[in-house]
Amino acid sequence: MYPNQFEYLAPTTLDEALSVLAERGDEVKVLAGGQSLIPMMKLRLANPTTLMDINRLPGMDTIGESNGHLTFGALVRHNDVVKSDLVTRSNHTVATAAPWIADPIVRNLGTVCGSLAHHDPEGDWASVMLATGAEVVLSSSDGERVVPITEFLVDMFSTSCQPNELVTEVRVNKHSSRSGGDYQKLERKIGDYATVGVATSLELGDDGAIASAGIALTSVYPYNLKVTEAENLLVGSQPGDELFKEAGAIAAAASDPAGDHRGSAEYKRHVVGVFVERGLANSLAMAQGGQS
Amino acid sequence: MKVTVSINGKSRSAEAEPRQLLVDFIRTTLGLTGTHIGCDTTSCGVCTILVDGTPVKSCTMFAVQADGRSITTVEGLKQNGELSNMQKAFHQEHGLQCGFCTPAMMLVGSAFLEENPDPTDEEIRWAISGNLCRCTGYMNIVKSIQAAAAMNNEEVSA
Numbered sequence: 001m002y003p004n005q006f007e008y009l010a011p012t013t014l015d016e017a018l019s020v021l022a023e024r025g026d027e028v029k030v031l032a033g034g035q036s037l038i039p040m041m042k043l044r045l046a047n048p049t050t051l052m053d054i055n056r057l058p059g060m061d062t063i064g065e066s067n068g069h070l071t072f073g074a075l076v077r078h079n080d081v082v083k084s085d086l087v088t089r090s091n092h093t094v095a096t097a098a099p100w101i102a103d104p105i106v107r108n109l110g111t112v113c114g115s116l117a118h119h120d121p122e123g124d125w126a127s128v129m130l131a132t133g134a135e136v137v138l139s140s141s142d143g144e145r146v147v148p149i150t151e152f153l154v155d156m157f158s159t160s161c162q163p164n165e166l167v168t169e170v171r172v173n174k175h176s177s178r179s180g181g182d183y184q185k186l187e188r189k190i191g192d193y194a195t196v197g198v199a200t201s202l203e204l205g206d207d208g209a210i211a212s213a214g215i216a217l218t219s220v221y222p223y224n225l226k227v228t229e230a231e232n233l234l235v236g237s238q239p240g241d242e243l244f245k246e247a248g249a250i251a252a253a254a255s256d257p258a259g260d261h262r263g264s265a266e267y268k269r270h271v272v273g274v275f276v277e278r279g280l281a282n283s284l285a286m287a288q289g290g291q292s
Numbered sequence: 293m294k295v296t297v298s299i300n301g302k303s304r305s306a307e308a309e310p311r312q313l314l315v316d317f318i319r320t321t322l323g324l325t326g327t328h329i330g331c332d333t334t335s336c337g338v339c340t341i342l343v344d345g346t347p348v349k350s351c352t353m354f355a356v357q358a359d360g361r362s363i364t365t366v367e368g369l370k371q372n373g374e375l376s377n378m379q380k381a382f383h384q385e386h387g388l389q390c391g392f393c394t395p396a397m398m399l400v401g402s403a404f405l406e407e408n409p410d411p412t413d414e415e416i417r418w419a420i421s422g423n424l425c426r427c428t429g430y431m432n433i434v435k436s437i438q439a440a441a442a443m444n445n446e447e448v449s450a
Contacts (some may be wrong), residue, residue, distance in 0.1 A: 001332050008293065008310035008356050031357075038352045039334050041311075051310065053357060103422030105337055105400070108346050109353070190421040191335065 003041035010053040014139065017166060020052055022141040025163030028052050032074060032114035035106045060168065063087060069135070069171035070094070074114075078107035090174045092286050093181030093201045093214075097128045100183060103191035116149075117167045119223075121156035122193040124185065126224040129172060131199035131214035132181060137169040138162070146171075156223050178211075179203040180286025184275040185218070188262060194219040195262040196271040198251070200279035202239070204287045210234045215247065215276060220257035220268050227251045230276070239284050241277075248276035295359045299324070300368025308355040315339045317355035318365060326366035326395050330424070337423035340396035341365050347400050349422075366395030369402065377443040378402045378436075387436030389427030396423050401437040405444060413438065 011017040021028060029048035031037060032055070040046040054060070060073035063084050070090050072081070081087050081098040088095045101107055101115075101124055115125045116136065126149075134149040138161055149170075152159050161167055175181060181201040185194050197218030205211035213234035215227045230250040237243055257268035296305040299322060306321045318327050318341065330338035332351050339350045342364040369376045378398045381387065388394040397420060404411070404419040411419070416437045417430070425433060 002313070003311045005309070005311055008354070010356070010359075034354075034357075035334060035352055038354070042332070051354075055357065103337070104419060105340055105347050105349050105422035106334060106352075109348050 001042040003038075004044060004047045006041075006048055006051045008051050008053065010056050012056045012058075014057055014166075014168070015141075017052060017054055017057060018139060018141045018164075020050070021164045021166060024050060025165075028163070030054055030114075030117070030166060032117075033077065033110035034114075035102065035110035036115070036118045036120060054166070065090070065174070066171070068174055070174055072112045072170045072172070074111065074166070074168050076112050078102065078110050078112065078115075079104070081112060082107065091132060091172055091181065092175055092179070092283070093128050093132045093183055093199050094172060096181070097124055097183035097185075097199065100124060100185045100187070100194075100197075106191065113167045113170055116152070116170060117159060117161055119153055119157055119159050121221075121223040122219045123224070124183070124194060124197055124199075124218055126153055127197055127199040127216035127218040128183060129170065130216035130224055130226040132175075132201045133173040133214065135171045136161075136167055137171065138165040139168040140165045144168075150226065153224065175201070176203065178205075178287055180283035180288075181214075182279040182282040182286075184279045186271055186275075193262075196220055196257070196268050196275060198272065198275035198279050200276065200283045202234070202280065202283040202287050204239070204284075209236060209238050215251055215279075217251060217255055217272060220255040220272055222256070225254065227254050227276075229254065234280075239280075241281070244277045244280040244284075245273075247280060248273035251276045293356050293359075295355050297358050297360070298362040300364060310354060310356050312355045313351055314341075314353040314355045314358050315350035317358075318350060318363070321355075324365050324367050328392055328395060330392070335424070336393075337400075338393050338396045340399055340423060342399055342403055345403060345406070347403050347422075364399065366398060369398060376402070377447075378405075378440040381436040381440035381443060382433075385432050385436040385439050387428070387432045393423060393425045397425065397433055397436075401433075401440060405437070405441050409441060409445060409448075411437075411441060 027049040031053045061075040064071045078101040129149040136152040185197045201214035203212040217225045230247040252273035259265040295308045328338040330336035334352045
């Protein structure tokens with residue numbers, strides 16, 4: 001399968017890349033890992049007249065730390081996240097999700113920022129970011145703006161990134177020694193979309209009560225769903241099995257899965273409840289153990 | 293556009309339309325047909341090659357992206373005219389039936405052992421989980437990669 005013809009540009013500086021977007025952003029698709037974009041181009045679902053390959057931009061392939069955030073540059077591959085000790089120490093939701101992204105070969109090319117910018121409604125990273133809290137850095141010739149993940153993700157395959165902007169970094173909240181997180185994913189086979197995915201994150205206060213909580217669902221709603229009602233239930237309460245069960249029931253009720261070859265709607269909704277309970281219990285164990 | 297790659301240690305240059313997939317550039321333009329095309333949808337992994345030592349699916353990369361990079365295909369596995377340990381191990385353990393997935397399995401196995409020279413069966417199964425085999429049920433592929441690890445380790449300790 002071959003895509004339509006396109007012009008290929010491979011800028012070697014960020015300024016050059018941003019000026020291409022400023023001049024003709026509407027016609028451009030940005031190529032990072034390409035593991036979603038190239039298949040879509042081959043199916044001619046995406047038909048850019050210009051393909052801008054950002055793989056030759058320097059300094060964008062690092063995972064770093066800044067102001068309580070873990071930072072992922074635009075060219076950080078999924079597999080870089082899997083291998084990162086810094087991630088393992090700093091954000092348990094991200095660390096447990098990374099090995100579940102696609103398959104090992106795809107993980108070598110696909111990028112975190114690219115997945116978020118693509119915003120496949122069945123992608124895993126958006127749920128992780130919604131549960132733990134994150135910001136996206138959008139760069140353009142006019143400067144830089146930072147948007148919370150909740151404002152970045154607009155709807156399926158749609159984000160608030162403008163045609164003249166490039167996603168240059170995502171900043172994810174770090175977990176403290178009193179925090180924990182988890183990603184539960186059911187998939188038919190390695191590399192398939194999630195049948196159901198659930199991202200969770202918890203932080204405990206000094207009194208042992210839940211100080212903050214994040215829950216987001218993958219593949220059971222038209223887009224990645226942050227379950228605010230369940231999060232609100234948790235905050236301020238002492239953690240426990242009954243509470244987690246209630247949160248699971250709220251999340252299951254909030255989900256709206258479609259029945260398909262991966263399972264019936266009823267089955268998927270049941271799995272949401274189970275995964276929320278399980279994810280919260282794992283998050284709690286980490287938060288109480290102070291372990292990574 | 294002119295694309296120059298170092299492929300199996302040799303520098304090769306050729307014209308490529310930007311939309312030409314790397315797998316077709318390798319097979320059709322450079323004439324190295326050991327790299328196979330299976331699903332053409334990033335699912336099966338039989339087109340896997342190494343780019344700068346890292347396994348990637350060459351049906352999901354454009355040839356122009358590989359300009360200036362170093363590529364290894366199955367034709368580049370042999371060392372000094374002899375089969376590599378990975379190739380010997382697949383032969384010895386009969387790690388194939390039809391052979392269609394075999395070039396990719398051997399490349400993935402080789403790259404994996406560089407990172408993890410002494411893996412468990414479970415780790416091998418994870419490492420090859422992006423590569424489908426419809427014949428073997430994977431048993432002999434896992435055995436072959438284990439056997440290659442043993443051969444490599446014997447050479448290191450010798």
